[in-house]
Amino acid sequence: MSPTRSTTHGLVLLIGTVALGLGSRRYPAALPAFVSTYAGDVLWASMVFWLLTLVRPTGARGTLAAIAFTIAVAVEISQRYHVPWLDALRASRLGALVLGQGFLWSDIVCYAVGVTLAAVLDGILAGRRHRAVTGAWPPRDRRG
Secondary structure, rough: OOOOOOOHHHHHHHHHHHHHHHHHHHHHOOOOOOHHHHHHHHHHHHHHHHHHHHOOOOOOOOHHHHHHHHHHHHHHHHHHHHHHHHHHHHHHHHHHHOOOOOHHHEEEEEHHHHHHHHHHHHHHHHHHHEEEHHHOOOOOOOOO
């Protein structure tokens, strides 16, 4: 049985992730070079995971993580495809933030890290919700 996630927590995590991601792109000089280089991609993939938890609040964590990673990789691979209308879309600020601008293998590593971090945080929150409701830790599978 998959946990039901709090929509409020999901929205807060989504908004917080977007804010951190935009901040990392807007103020890169305020961050160490390594962080400013990769934080946006890590947070972008985390954002995809949080979006999926809002769409499927009872979805299995592993399944949602796999879907989020697949979406992120698909968007990255799409950056190798160039047609005028798509390049024009990517040239806009919003298009660049959502679709990216150029394929990088390092982005795929960042996506794996971002999805993993989001899934781990989701698991921690699930444990806390379970403990708050039942007073028990760890959550136990109630199937037979």
